[in-house]
Amino acid sequence: MSPAASSKAKSPPALPGYDDVQMAAVRIAGKALRTPIIENPALNDLVGGRVLIKPECLQRTGSFKFRGAFNRISQLGLDAREGGVVAYSSGNHAQGVAAAAQLKDMPAVIVMPEDTPEIKVSNTAGYGAEVVQYDRGSEDREAIAKDLAKKRGAVIVPPYDDANIIAGQGTAGLEFAQDLSARGVSPNALLVPAGGGGLLAGTSLAFEGLFPDTEIYSVEPEDFDDHLRSLKSGKRRKNKQATGSVCDALLSAQPGKMTFAINQPRATGGLAVSDDEVRLAVAYAFRTLKLVVEPGGAVCLAAVLAGKLDCKDRNIAIVLSGGNVDPGLFSEIVNAH
C-alpha cells in the first residue's frame, strides 16, 4: 500500500496474537473458570483413541462466551461505564456480555432473535440485562444494536470480529493446551465449533504457541458449513439460509473478517455434521459423559462419534462449547436416542 493510499484508506484493525491471549488469561483469572480436561474411558474405547474434552458448558454462564466478553468489557474506561454496553447475539454471547457487565457494574442491552431458546433469554435477563428481541428473517440486528448504542451512549460488544473478543475466547484454548501439556498429551487434532469463528481463532492462536503441529478443524452444522467452504476456497463464503438447524448457537451468516484472517492460514480444514448426528451426540453426552451439552456445543463430539475424522490411536482434543439448552428440547433428544 502506498503512503498516499494508506493515509486515505481506513487501516484494518490489528489482528490479535498469542501474547494477546496470554494477557487475556491474566484479565479473566478468578472471573472465568479454568474448566478441567475431561476424558471418558467408554468414549476412548469406542473410537479407539483418546478424546480429550474441554467442557466449556461448565463455564460461567454455561458457555465459553463469558471469556471474550469479560476480556473486552473489563478494558472499557470509566467514562464508558455509564452508557454501558450493547450486544447482539443468538444467546450465549448475550449471557456472557450480561454477566461481564454485571460484574463491572455496567448496564447492558442485548438484542436477541425471537427464536432464541427461552433458557438463554431468561438467563440473560437474570444477569440484569435488558433484552430487546427482533425477527431473524426480516430485521438487521447490527442496525438495531447501532441505533441503541447511539441513543444510549453505549459501547457495542461484537460477538466475534474483535481483537479482544478473539483473545478472550482464546483463553479456553490456552488452558486446554497448557493442561494437555501438563498431562504429557500431544494432540494430533483439535476440533472447535464454529459460528462466527471467534473461538476457533483464539484457540488456534493458543495452539500455535504450544502445539504448532496439531491439525485444527472447524466443526459446523451441514447446512451452515461456511467455514468449511471458506477454508477450502480461501475466500469467505456465506450460508444460503439464516435458520434451520438445531444448532442455534452456530448460525452466523459467514466467517468474520478478522476471525477468517486468523483461521485461514492456521486451520487444516472444516468438518460438517448433520442435525441427527448432533442429536446423537447430545444424547451420548447425557448418557455416558454425564454432561449437559447444547446442540451447537456438541458438534465436535458429533464429528468424533460419526467418524468424520480418524481417531484410531490418536489424541483428539475437542471443545464442548456450551450447555444452554431448553429442558423441552433436551428431553426430546435424550428420550429419542
Next chain:
Amino acid sequence: MSPAASSKAKSPPALPGYDDVQMAAVRIAGKALRTPIIENPALNDLVGGRVLIKPECLQRTGSFKFRGAFNRISQLGLDAREGGVVAYSSGNHAQGVAAAAQLKDMPAVIVMPEDTPEIKVSNTAGYGAEVVQYDRGSEDREAIAKDLAKKRGAVIVPPYDDANIIAGQGTAGLEFAQDLSARGVSPNALLVPAGGGGLLAGTSLAFEGLFPDTEIYSVEPEDFDDHLRSLKSGKRRKNKQATGSVCDALLSAQPGKMTFAINQPRATGGLAVSDDEVRLAVAYAFRTLKLVVEPGGAVCLAAVLAGKLDCKDRNIAIVLSGGNVDPGLFSEIVNAH
C-alpha cells in the same frame, strides 16, 4: 475380651485406615478417572459461600462405585479369576463391579432389584456382566448372591462392608482433599451421600489425614435417614421401609457394621433431604451446573440449596456421587422445575 473368648469368637475384620486409601489410590491410578473439582459462581453467589464439587458422575461407569470395585477385584488371586465375581446392588455398584471385572477379564454376575432404573441394568449388561433380577420386597439379595457364588465358585464383592471397598471409595475423598489443598482451600464442611456408608467411611479416612478439622456430614433421603439417627444415637438404626424414595441409590436398610465403626467417631452428624428438594437439585444441576446427576447423587447439592447447613462465608465440599438416571425420570424432573 479374655484370651479364652478371643480364641473362640470370630475376630471382627480389621478396619481400613488412611494408608489403605493411599494404597488404593495407587491401584486405581490410570483405571479410575481423577475427577476434577468443579465450582460454579452462580451457586456460590446463591449460598453466599464457596461450594467445592467433586463430580463423581463423571467417573468411569457414571459413579464413584468403580473405585471400590476395582480396588477389591484387582487384588483377587489368579485362582479366583475363573469363577469370577458376584455382586448385589441397586445399580451403581453393579456397574462398578461389572466394569472392574471386565478390565480384569473375569466373569461377573450381578443380582439387581427389579425396580432398578433401566439405564443401570442395560449398562451393567453392557460391561459384559450377567444380570439376575429379584423382588426387593420379598427376596433376600444376599442369599441369592451367596447361592450363586457357591454354585459358580465365585467371590462375592460386597457393596460397602469390606475394607478394600471402603478404601477404594476413599480415593474420591483423597483426590478431593489433595486438590482442595492444592487450591489453598480449607473446607469447613464435607457432605457425602450415604447409603451403606462406604463412600462416607472412605472419604472420612482421607479427610482425617489431610483436613482433620473439617466437619463431616452424611446426607440421606428423609425416610431413609438411618445414618442420621445412628450417628445421633451411637447405635446402628434401621429404616422403616425398603422402597419409596426417588433416590434409588441410597436405599440400604441400615449403616454397615464396618462403615459405621469408621463413621461413628468421625462424622459430625447427618442431614436429610426430601424428594422434592432432591428433584430441585437435579434440575439445578441441569440448568446451572450443566451436570447430569442422578437423584441419589444429588442429595448433598439438595442439602446446600435447601439451606440444611450454614454455607455463608464458608467452604463447603460436596460429592455428587453418580449420574445414572433414566432419561424419562430426568426429563420429568427438569421440565417440572
